[in-house]
């Protein structure tokens with residue numbers, strides 16, 4: 001059945017109300033994008049059932065293997081590639097990056113305060129929210145930090161281009177971006193030393209005794225850059241938006257920084273940066289009692305699952321006193337669960353700490369209305385014009 005629900009429409013209160021109706025009936029509805037799963041139990045079960053579902057918003061079935069990004073790679077090929085990525089963003093590496101991340105967050109907040117002082121207001125997205133994730137992912141991957149503005153632009157252009165035309169791999173969708181990564185691969189090959197970075201790790205990886213091709217390394221590296229950028233910036237922007245519209249919560253957070261992880265987790269649940277995940281059905285199965293046939297497309301409603309009243313009291317409220325704050329599906333679950341979750345959380349904490357240290361209070365520009373995120377699967381702020389009151393006078 002279909003009830004006119006569009007899983008790819010921009011987020012709104014009406015859309016959340018429609019999701020709540022779907023959860024209450026338990027219906028799996030047919031939409032133009034595929035069968036939509038609204039409940040937390042259904043989303044969780046589906047994301048774990050990798051033998052029945054394969055990921056991707058675009059149809060990757062006709063793409064060469066080396067052009068397929070990790071989220072759309074089935075087992076057993078997924079495992080070895082995933083292990084390389086795990087080592088790049090492993091806990092100890094993320095912890096080692098903390099001083100860099102905190103320094104960058106502080107520098108960006110200081111820059112926002114300087115703009116605010118000179119212009120009377122500042123766009124927090126342009127000054128803090130957008131630059132931080134691209135600097136951090138560049139640093140983690142071992143690519144030149146000076147180039148990270150380009151990554152962000154390329155990442156935006158690539159996501160924009162992906163929605164149109166026939167399915168293409170990431171390299172073909174954005175050859176300039178792909179050629180840049182190929183240049184980094186060539187540099188690593190020519191180098192006499194072995195830097196500790198993602199490309200070198202991919203170069204040393206084998207699947208069933210066969211080295212990864214340059215094309216596969218380009219695909220996975222480009223995908224990591226996009227995955228680290230588009231999602232984390234949405235988390236950061238959503239956190240600042242919530243705090244700007246709830247000054248009491250901001251004051252509470254400034255007075256007790258131990259609340260910062262709870263603000264980050266509740267933001268991830270309440271305003272899921274990834275609203276939906278798409279899959280193709282590999283073999284006949286069922287979700288929540290509804291049959292799904294091989295070849296069907298399915299959309300897992302992460303945002304809906306995170307507002308499921310079977311799991312959360314008062315799910316539409318932003319509450320930092322939830323008993324199990326990390327109990328949400330914003331990072332997915334199962335074998336494809338986000339490997340960058342710890343990094344994203346750390347970026348959120350670093351930004352909140354730097355902001356609370358330096359900004360006594362802030363409010364959004366008069367008449368501010370959120371601009372819908374142009375990325376159909378994402379929820380995040382593209383502009384946050386704000387007036388900041390600093391904690392102390394800035395230097396000259």
Ligand code: HEM
Pocket residue numbers: 047055056070071072082085089137223224227228229231232235273274277329330331332333335336337338339340341343344
């Ligand atoms: C708030 C920030 C983030 C959110 C909400 C988020 C969310 C997710 C979700 C829901 C998935 C599962 C996708 C699926 O099942 O198809 C995922 C996978 C992935 N994420 Fe993240 N992510 C975030 C940050 C990051 C960062 C910082 C990185 C970079 C290291 C990253 C890299 C990846 C990769 C490579 C995958 C694919 C994993 C696989 O298929 O095995 N993510 N992410």
